[in-house]
Each structure stands twice: as structure tokens, then as C-alpha cells.
Amino acid sequence: MRSSWADAVANAESSAAAADTAPRRTNSYVPPHLRNRPQASEAPVVANGPSAARLPSAFPPQASTGSRWSAPSRDIGRSGAGGGRGGGGGGGGWNTRGGGWDRREQEANPFVNEEETHEAVFDDQENTGINFDAYEDIPVETSGDNVPPPVNTFAEIDLGEGLNQNIRRCKYVKPTPVQRYAIPISVAGRDLMACAQTGSGKTAAFCFPIISGIMRGPPSQRQRGSRTVYPMALILSPTRELSIQIHEEARKFSYQTGVKVVVAYGGAPINQQLRDLERGVDILVATPGRLVDLLERARVSLQNIRYLALDEADRMLDMGFEPQIRRIVEQMDMPPPGQRQTMLFSATFPKEIQRLASDFLYNYIFLAVGRVGSSTDLIVQRVEFVPDSDKRSYLMDLLHGQRANETPGKEFYSLIRITDRIVSSLQQALTLVFVETKKGADSLEHWLCMNGFPATTIHGDRSQQEREQALRSFKSGVTPILVATDVAARGLDIPHVAHVINFDLPNDIDDYVHRIGRTGRAGKTGLATAFFNESSISLAKSLSELMQEANQEVPQWLSRYAVARPYGGSGGGRNRRGGGPRFGGRDFRRDSNFSRGAGGGDHGGYGGGGYGSSSGQGGGYSGAGFSSAWD
Numbered sequence: 001m002r003s004s005w006a007d008a009v010a011n012a013e014s015s016a017a018a019a020d021t022a023p024r025r026t027n028s029y030v031p032p033h034l035r036n037r038p039q040a041s042e043a044p045v046v047a048n049g050p051s052a053a054r055l056p057s058a059f060p061p062q063a064s065t066g067s068r069w070s071a072p073s074r075d076i077g078r079s080g081a082g083g084g085r086g087g088g089g090g091g092g093g094w095n096t097r098g099g100g101w102d103r104r105e106q107e108a109n110p111f112v113n114e115e116e117t118h119e120a121v122f123d124d125q126e127n128t129g130i131n132f133d134a135y136e137d138i139p140v141e142t143s144g145d146n147v148p149p150p151v152n153t154f155a156e157i158d159l160g161e162g163l164n165q166n167i168r169r170c171k172y173v174k175p176t177p178v179q180r181y182a183i184p185i186s187v188a189g190r191d192l193m194a195c196a197q198t199g200s201g202k203t204a205a206f207c208f209p210i211i212s213g214i215m216r217g218p219p220s221q222r223q224r225g226s227r228t229v230y231p232m233a234l235i236l237s238p239t240r241e242l243s244i245q246i247h248e249e250a251r252k253f254s255y256q257t258g259v260k261v262v263v264a265y266g267g268a269p270i271n272q273q274l275r276d277l278e279r280g281v282d283i284l285v286a287t288p289g290r291l292v293d294l295l296e297r298a299r300v301s302l303q304n305i306r307y308l309a310l311d312e313a314d315r316m317l318d319m320g321f322e323p324q325i326r327r328i329v330e331q332m333d334m335p336p337p338g339q340r341q342t343m344l345f346s347a348t349f350p351k352e353i354q355r356l357a358s359d360f361l362y363n364y365i366f367l368a369v370g371r372v373g374s375s376t377d378l379i380v381q382r383v384e385f386v387p388d389s390d391k392r393s394y395l396m397d398l399l400h401g402q403r404a405n406e407t408p409g410k411e412f413y414s415l416i417r418i419t420d421r422i423v424s425s426l427q428q429a430l431t432l433v434f435v436e437t438k439k440g441a442d443s444l445e446h447w448l449c450m451n452g453f454p455a456t457t458i459h460g461d462r463s464q465q466e467r468e469q470a471l472r473s474f475k476s477g478v479t480p481i482l483v484a485t486d487v488a489a490r491g492l493d494i495p496h497v498a499h500v501i502n503f504d505l506p507n508d509i510d511d512y513v514h515r516i517g518r519t520g521r522a523g524k525t526g527l528a529t530a531f532f533n534e535s536s537i538s539l540a541k542s543l544s545e546l547m548q549e550a551n552q553e554v555p556q557w558l559s560r561y562a563v564a565r566p567y568g569g570s571g572g573g574r575n576r577r578g579g580g581p582r583f584g585g586r587d588f589r590r591d592s593n594f595s596r597g598a599g600g601g602d603h604g605g606y607g608g609g610g611y612g613s614s615s616g617q618g619g620g621y622s623g624a625g626f627s628s629a630w631d
């Protein structure tokens, strides 16, 4: 049995009054690494600022060519995001298409940079495939009319030779469970609402059918003399960084197929994006805000859209985004459901959002791989009771524990049943620390750097250039700690993130699921640690249920909180799952409460009841620095 430190404290204090559910701790906690050492204020000053701090052993000195303060100049600006590349370097099918775009440019090889960067820095090159054993017994549910059967191999689906070659280049040996089901459904032309766990390969699941369909379909139209472009596919995502990532993935999948992918997102100069569009676009990956701007300028028309994919679809239809998405999908010139193919993907899909989403779909198939909204049990989840005043020293403990060959780490991790494999991956790992506010992110990053832990930060108050540079610096291991607000919670696929720390817990359990999903991806294991205290009480029940469901050990004190506050606190949480059956891995159309629209395809607007529960969302996000991050 794994027992948490907080449990031990709670047991020792078993004489505490029954009503007092919190484990008691003194405020004078001195973490092991600070015992017998000078006070923090006396910490040795790092000669050349935080960037000169010692790097963990896994990151060789030559890797520290850049940090937030001294980034190598090649890192400035966007890498590989659009950038006018492409041009049909000899791909099958492209030359048969009309459109009159300039195809003389050489198409840059999107596989080159990645291999060089990763091999230079990380020594455990195991990205040759996914641990499929981890997914062997995953439950799958499909519903809808005439569901096409799943496949076991990519070869069973005729995706086209160009795409097949790129799948091999990506070293995807066989499809992940969501791909096994979703790809045949989409290739058959069906609309799809798909829910599958974080890191399980959803990006390829919607990209492959789109690319394959465009390769086979009639060429895109372009009116001579017009500056308006007419993409055939639109992929929308909620954050700039996620759009950049999807674009990079889609470029790999479509390399030398002649299919042109362009990305457009806020915070970056629009002129460059306009030039990219003018060079030709089949698939447009965009954030909603920037897309609306392009539509208003009449530089993009949606009238030729044949494929619409919403990644993180529940977030896209959450209150913050829904009006913008409706405007793009329903009020511009996009063909209606039935005349386009729509694919919605996420790891979480609350029922009220499913209901909203059904407006965009025609006779769709619902697919749930794993339980809807569940976390993968590849992630070891720990939750510790840590008062706000102790969070920093507790964090310091964790980070010291991760450093190679340090005794405190071994002691610390022996308290919790973590495999040697995870310990060894932690020693050379990237650590992602989630906080609630932008100010909190800056302040924690500064404190970490001053204490010898190279860190950087990403949040909505940083310029786009700074955000992208921070991500690059983190990914490369130059700053192996990234302090982030929820802007980094969804979708980002950063290899070697072995530890996600919820320094501040989110208000919503779905946000927790996405945050911890930045580790434990593609069949690899990961660790997620959460600092819980009274301010997170509203999350106690859903957190303890989620942990139970993922076969994690739930601390006794958390169970006590869950029982004491079964419906969450009154503190503005937005637990949309509250009250009902938990984590329903099912199509909302099967739920009698939603029977009005059963059958899918042509539902009207939402019927009030269910969605009302999300009214707390605004509160949940306030202060988290969301708004400026999204476009």
C-alpha cells in the first residue's frame, strides 16, 4: 500500500476532533534540503543570473545554449509554423490539381529538426512506437447508425501511399485504439464525436482521414485575381501553441502528398500568415479569434470546407468560446452539417457539451475509448495536503528528490509506491508546474531560478514570442521546469514530461484531467502530484472518484473531504459532473434526460437544464489568465 505523507500525519493525529478532516501541520515545516543550510534569503547568488544555475545531470552543458535570458537567436520567432514552406515538392496527386499556386518551392522536410533536437539532448530515444500493452483492455463504446468496424493495422485502411509513407516516417507501427475506431469511421464519411484519453493519438485520428480525403478528392478551387483562399479543411483548437503543434504534426503527415497545411493564430504578425495563405492552403489550422479576423477581412472563405475538426471540442464549446465557434461554423459561409464532415475530439466530454456539439453534427457516431473524462492509469497520481504557506518548500522537496542520486529523493519516493522506471525517468525529466494565476507563475518561476532550478513560464501575459521561446526552452531541456497557467493544460505533446505538479489545483476536474495528461502519453508512464488544501475542497469528491477509477490510491483524508463535501464547496468550482453518475462513458443521446434530440444529427439548440450547470465557468477561469491566451 502506498501511503502519503499527509496520511501519516493524519494518522498520528488520530485524536483530532471528528469534524476536523484536515491533517494538521505546523507552519514551521523545514524541508529536508533546507535543514542545516542557510536560509533561502542567504541562498548563494548565481553569478550570471538564473540561467547560469546548475542543470540536472541529464542535460549536458552544451544544451544550455539558451534560456529565457540567453536564448540562441535561432530560437527567436516561430519554428516551422507555416513560414511559407510547402509547395508540393513532388507529391503524388498534387500536380494533377488545379489552383494555379506556386509550387516551385522546395518543401522543407518536417522530420529533420525534430530528430536532431531530440537526439542531441535526450538519451533515452524510445520514440519508436507506443506501448500498446498499456491499451490492451481499454473499454470502447460506439453508438450511432451503422458504425464501420475498427481496423487493427493502418494497412487495412486505404489511406494513400503518400500518407502511408509518412506514417512510417513517424514510426507509427500500428494504430492506437482511438485511431483503430475513429479512422475507419471518418474515412467512411461519417460525422464523429470522439472521446479518448490524453496522449492516446487523437491528432492523427482526425488528421489522417482529412489528408487522405483531400489527396483523393477534387482539387481545391481558387478564383483568379482574388486574394481570398478557400481551404477544404478547417481544424480549430483553443490555444495558439496547440494550433502550432497540430500544424507541425499535419505537415509531417502530409509531407510530399501535395496537401498544403497553413496555421493562423493570434499574437503573431498577420501579414506573414496572409503570405502563407496566399501560397495555397488545403488544410487551415487556426485559433478562433484569428480565423474570425481573416474571415472579416475576406482573406479566407469557408465555402469549400469539406472537413471540420474541433480539437479539445468540449473546451471549444465551453462558454468562453461557444459564440465565436457558432459564428464561424453557423453564420459564415461554411456548408451545413451533412454537406461537410465534422469531427469533434477531446479527452473530456461533459454531457451538456455533447448536447451543444450535436448541433454541428449530422447522423454522427459517438466513440468513447476508455471512460469519458477519465485519466489514463499510466499516470501515477498523488495528492498531498499542503497549506499554501508550505507549497514552495514542498515543491523544492519534490524537485530535489528528482535530481539524480540524491538521497532525499530516494527517501521521498520510497514513501509512495513508484516504480524504478518512473524514478529513473524523473531524474532526467521535464517537470510541468501548474499554477492558477499569471502573477503566480512569474513569481514562482523567479523563485525557482533563484534557488538553482532553471525554470521558464508560459501564460497569457507573455508575448507570443516569449511563449513559444519558453516552450522551446522547456522541450529542449534547457529549462527543465515550466511553470504554466491553464494555457498549457490542453493538447500539448511534450516528450519527456515525467512529472506534472498541480501547485494550485484547478476548479474543474476536467481541467485536472487535461493538466495531468501532459505526462503519461503514448503508452509511457508519468507522475502527477497535486497540492491540495482547503481552497480545493470543491474538487475533493470528483478528484477522489477520478483517482479511484484510475486505480490510484486515495489518501484517507481526501476521502473524508469527499464525504464531507459530496457536492463540492460553494467556492465557485465548476464541476459539471457534480451530482450525476460519474464519468459516464456514454453518448448523451442514450441518456433519457436528453432524449429530445435522440438519434443525432439535427438537434436544435440546447434545452437549458444540463448546460445551466456550467454557469460557474466564468468564476472558475477568472484570474487564471485565460482570456488573452486563446486567440
Ligand SMILES: Nc1ncnc2c1ncn2[C@@H]1O[C@H](COP(=O)(O)OP(=O)(O)OP(=O)(O)O)[C@@H](O)[C@H]1O
Pocket (backbone or CB within 6 Å): 128, 129, 130, 171, 172, 173, 174, 175, 176, 179, 196, 197, 198, 199, 200, 201, 202, 203, 204, 346, 347, 490, 491, 492, 493, 517, 518, 521, 522
Ligand atoms: N499509432 C501511433 N504509434 C505511435 N505513436 C503514436 C501513434 N499515434 C500517436 N502517437 C504519438 O502519441 C503522442 C500523443 O498523441 P496526441 O498528441 O495526438 O494525443 P492526444 O490524444 O491528442 O492527447 P491530448 O488529449 O492531450 O490532446 C504523440 O507524440 C504522437 O506522435
